Amino acid sequence: MIFSSKLIEDAVEAFTRLPGIGKKTALRMVLHLLKEDKGMVRNFSETISKMREDICFCPDCNNISDGGPCAICKDPHRNKSIICVVENIRDVISIESTQQFNGLYHVLGGLLSPLDGIGPEQLQLSNLTSRIEKNEVSEIIMALSPNIEGDTTVYYIARQLQNRELTITGIARGVSFGGELEYTDELTLARSIAKRLPVETYVKTTSK
């Protein structure tokens, strides 16, 4: 495509850096913003920039935070004795959107995958143990994707925690094997959390 304007060309190029955005879609976005007033576009770009500049990660659960501990960890009405372990921030948003879970989260930042060279040290695991000690946690819910990496991670964490006085549960399988947690609809996800099971009944662990 030939734009005959460096300003337009640069803006189109900027949008194509976003996932799933080709040149035609990027041009449509740019021409749309061209019709909006300058204040709206300034506000748009400042919002995006501010988000990236100011976002923090919660020192306790690794969730996104607007500063210090995240909104969930700070909330006095949340049940601090239950921790739901998830792969990423998107999973926190998915589970929060069900409005069925009132405990805290722990974001791992990935799943164990020996084939891809992802070991325990690549995940945010170290502060999980300290949180359990500090907060008298009685239950850990493993809400990981139902695939090999998810099961490997559940097994690993369950073994790490096996000598502690706490229940480890896994969300009920409502998702087909190989499915992605983030694409699960809210109802299925809410039911899966409500029908959680002790971990040994759904992953064959040798830890018991």
Next chain:
Amino acid sequence: MIFSSKLIEDAVEAFTRLPGIGKKTALRMVLHLLKEDKGMVRNFSETISKMREDICFCPDCNNISDGGPCAICKDPHRNKSIICVVENIRDVISIESTQQFNGLYHVLGGLLSPLDGIGPEQLQLSNLTSRIEKNEVSEIIMALSPNIEGDTTVYYIARQLQNRELTITGIARGVSFGGELEYTDELTLARSIAKRLPVETYVKTTSK
């Protein structure tokens, strides 16, 4: 969706203001930018903002310009005796991308549509006549969408210019009736320009 972060919520909301972007897609974009480094995201938002702040419209042809007359009007290698009349900026980009046209453009900013209340005064028509006088234009190519509004506009402009020493042509019809110019592939569009015809042979005008 519940984000538990005002920064993320605002950024998602900002992206959903773009055409065709729903909440899920917006969230994917925001989480993508969250993984990029701060400098890249700052550059992204500054590029968008600068585009909207600094963009001008060419005083001669109404095309987008980075300041003063547009890159096409300024180019000494373009043939100033041929003007291609188009509906909008997107059409300029489409025709430029064929690399088959070396004249100038005139962007109308719309098409005549009496039913929608769009009359000649809503279009950028006044400076077309003055350009024709100033630049010794020998040919006007009407490159408008092949629909009722396009034909009405061709007819109107042809009648306005009927007493002048110039050829008025229309691009060859390679697009089916009702099609949109901007979705036409580059090859079809290039051929349509090469095979342009005197306007009276394809719109039944009573002006001759």
